[in-house]
Amino acid sequence: MVDRIPCIVKQLMKSEKARLQTFSSWPFTDPQDLAQAGFFCVRWSDLVQxxxxxxxxSGSDLKDDAWKEHSRSFPHCFFILGHNVGNVPLQMDDEGYPEKGCPPCMKTLKERLSSxxxxxxxxDPKKLAEAGFYSxxxxxxxxxxxxxGGLENWKRQLDPFQQxxxxxxxxxxxxxxxxxxFINNIQLHRHKRQKNSAAIIRNVASL
Structure with missing residues (x-):
């Protein structure tokens, strides 16, 4: 497919927050899932891009998981393939940490492990700490x-990075x-692992 996005729009839509804001009156599937998968709403239409x-x-065709639909329809997309294309995740500050919430001391592996x-x-606590988690x-x-991001109800065989x-x-x-x-691959196959998963407790970044 030929990329017809104007340069200024393309730069703006690298931000997940900006993409999510375009879905203010979206009547179809979960807009947050769409924004995470790289889509924004094309104004005055039912299209996402x-x-x-x-x-x-088309929004009416998005009956499955947004990541899966993106991969199936546009398998050569650099974002879906995991290339660094400048995507800016939701609610992160300039250093990549939540705008509110987590203790700064937990940035070190040693401190997370000691928790x-x-x-x-x-x-294994070491695996959890290596994956960025603290107790x-x-x-x-x-x-x-x-x-x-918070998780609970762990099973012994679960991999912290995958969760x-x-x-x-x-x-x-x-x-x-x-x-x-790695992230995109997990997202593309997440429904197959739905029954073997930890449970979300909360996301401090959104408080």
Missing amino acids: CFCCGGEL FDDVQHPV TGKGEEVLCFSCG HAKHYPGCKFLATTKGQA
Whole structure:
């Protein structure tokens, strides 16, 4: 597909927040899911368009997961393939941390790991800390120091990085550590793993 997005619009729509704001009167599927998947609403129509590849889809045709539809319709999109195309995740400051919420000390792996000292957790604390999580001290609850995403109800076999990417794909720490291709791949297959998942508790970044 030929990219027909004007340059100024393309630059603006690199921001997930800006993309989400275009869905103010969107009557179809979850607009947040669409904005995360790179789409913004084309004004005065039922079309959505990718800020990266320029691909367009009709809202009435978006009956499946936005990531899956994007990949199926535009498999060569650099954003879907995980390239660094300048995407700006929702509610991150200039350094990639939440505008409100997480303790600055938890930016270090050592501090995150120490938060599990008096906690019995079904998942290896080192793996959780490496994936950006620290313990809240309340049972199995963990929060990400970067995006503020919270998870609980863990099972021993769950992979922290995969759970992080599944529930909080906009996390900048996750993108830096694992790469956008890893995140996008998890998003594309997340429905297959729905029954084998930790549960969201809250997202501190949105408080």
